[in-house]
Structure formats: C-alpha cells, structure tokens
C-alpha cells in the first residue's frame with residue numbers, strides 16, 4: 039500500500055501540513071484524531087476524561103488495523119508512534135515522514151490549546167521531558183525526517199511533496 043503518514047510530537051504541524059499536502063498531491067486526507075472523534079462521537083478531551091488514555095490508545099491502533107484506503111495522506115496523533123504495532127503498520131503500508139520541530143516552537147503552539155488533554159494536565163517541564171522521551175521513536179520510525187524550523191507551512195509542504203515524488207521515482 040502506498041500511503042503517506044505524518045508523524046511527530048503535538049504541535050509539529052502534522053494536521054496543518056497533511057491538509058496542505060493532500061491539496062498539492064491531490065490525495066484524500068485523513069486526520070486520525072478527527073476520524074476517532076467522528077467514530078466515537080466524543081471530543082478527544084471527553085474520551086480521555088471518560089475512558090482514560092489507554093482506551094484512546096486502543097482506538098488509535100484499531101483505526102490503523104482496520105483502515106482500508108490506499109493512496110492517501112494520514113496525519114497521526116503525537117502518541118501513535120509510541121506503540122510497536124502502530125510503527126510496523128505504518129512502515130509496512132506507506133511512507134512515513136517525521137516533522138521535527140524545536141520544542142520551544144512546539145510549546146508556543148500548544149500550551150494554550152484546550153483540546154490536547156495531555157498538555158492541560160502537565161507543566162512545561164513535563165511536556166519537554168515527554169518530547170525528549172518520544173524523539174527516538176519518531177526518528178527511527180520515519181523514512182524521512184523534515185526539520186521545520188524557519189520554514190513556513192507552504193515550504194514544508196512543498197519539501198514533503200518533493201521527497202515523496204523523489205522516493206516514488208526510485
């Protein structure tokens with residue numbers, strides 16, 4: 039299968055770049071968080087509050103196991119890449135792009151957002167430690183790492199499209 043997955047920490051731009059990349063490459067776009075919200079009929083904070091994080095993680099893996107569409111762009115949630123099974127599914131069914139943003143930029147983007155329950159419950163230091171602890175998994179799961187610092191969303195999207203086309207041509 040030939041999907042494009044965007045992975046990386048909260049706020050690195052997976053959803054924003056995924057949407058733009060889908061326009062540029064003319065491929066359908068799926069944001070895993072949005073798909074889960076639609077399936078369950080609850081917001082992400084509601085799922086975390088009412089069922090707990092582990093339940094949300096199961097929904098993420100279920101989505102990846104059951105999803106059938108080929109030739110599409112999928113923006114993952116920041117925690118998806120932590121499970122080995124998810125890593126395997128993504129690498130076996132598509133090209134995995136890691137959007138690598140510096141933590142201070144990530145923090146600036148996410149610290150006031152009420153829709154990310156993990157951020158709401160934690161201090162800056164705790165989120166920075168989480169970023170550090172997850173970094174290796176993103177790096178190792180990705181076929182390509184894209185550094186986003188000093189780049190606009192448009193530049194990142196164009197660079198991602200260039201990399202996708204280059205690898206398709208190989």
Ligand SMILES: Nc1ncnc2c1ncn2[C@@H]1O[C@H](COP(=O)(O)OP(=O)(O)O)[C@@H](O)[C@H]1O
Nearest residue numbers: 047048049050051052053054147186189190191
């Ligand atoms: N390179 C960038 N330049 C400017 N704004 C960005 C960039 N990447 C992401 N953003 C903005 O940061 C916020 C978080 O991005 P989002 O795509 O939701 O991240 P993710 O899905 O990885 O959590 C959004 O408002 C998005 O428009």
Ligand SMILES: O=C(O)C1=C[C@@H](OP(=O)(O)O)[C@@H](O)[C@H](O)C1
Nearest residue numbers: 047048049071115116117154155
């Ligand atoms: O990193 C995480 O554990 C999470 C990231 C979120 O997605 P984004 O990476 O799009 O913010 C969302 O799946 C949930 O709040 C948990």
Ligand SMILES: [Mg+2]
Nearest residue numbers: 052053071113
């Ligand atoms: Mg997102």
